[in-house]
Amino acid sequence: MRYFLFLTLFLLILACQNPAKEQEEVAVYYDVKGYVEGQMELLAREQSTLTKAMRIGTDSESKTTSTANWQRELALFLQADINKPAYRLSYLIARPDSLTYEYTLQPGEDLPVRYLRVELDKSQGQPVYIEAKLLTENKLYQSEKQILLRSGEVAGKWQVQSYQVKGYQELAMTDRKPFEITAKIN
Incomplete structure (x- = not known):
């Protein structure tokens, strides 16, 4: 009897769970992460040349390379990804026109991406500009x-x-x- 009760309870618990693959969340915001990851792969495959100028304070440096690590070069743009379940209600959405997405952090929210704008090409439907403001702050x-x-x-x-x-x-x-930092890719 004890085993029957245990087996029944076990089967009941299993029946309440959906063993099928969880459905992917529908993206609320533009998929910046997917676009940037695709570009990382494309630029690595094409072995594109990178010309980069950097200035920190009063120091500056320039370099050109055809062996750029695109995951590292474009990693900052992955930080602009706001398509996360926890961020779902955190941004105001504006569509100034059919080709532009603008996301502004809601008042009272404290997330690193304060603003994101994606402008698409009219004929290709691909991003022409991705612009974001990232802010990180603590006591130190x-x-x-x-x-x-x-x-x-x-x-x-x-x-x-x-x-x-x-x-x-x-x-x-x-x-x-x-x-x-300014960079040009050929």
């Missing part, structure tokens, strides 16, 4: 980044053509350090 550290990714058609393929990152970092006991 504050950082703000304005990021912009530009894409277009290159040799019959839609790909990232350039990106820009501007912002600052500030530690509690140090001065604000502005930085800027």
Whole structure:
């Protein structure tokens, strides 16, 4: 009798669960992560050349390479992904026109992505611009980044053509350090 009760309880618990693969969540916001990951793969496959200029404070540096690590180069744009279940109700959505998506953080929310704008190409339906403002702050550290990714058609393929990152970092006991990175992809 004891085994019968245990078996019945076990089967009842199993019946309440859906063993089928969970359905994927429908994206509420534009899929920035999917686009950027696709571009990382494309740029690595094409072995695209990267020309990058960096300025931190008063120091600056430039370099050109054809062996860029695209996962590292474009990782900051993955941080602009707001398509997460926990963020579902955190952003105000605006559509100034049929090709533009704008997302602004709701008042009272405290998430790193404060603003995201995606502008699509009229004929291709692919992102021409992805622009975001990222803010990280706590008692010891504050950082703000304005990021912009530009894409277009290159040799019959839609790909990232350039990106820009501007912002600052500030530690509690140090001065604000502005930085800027501009990159062009060939």
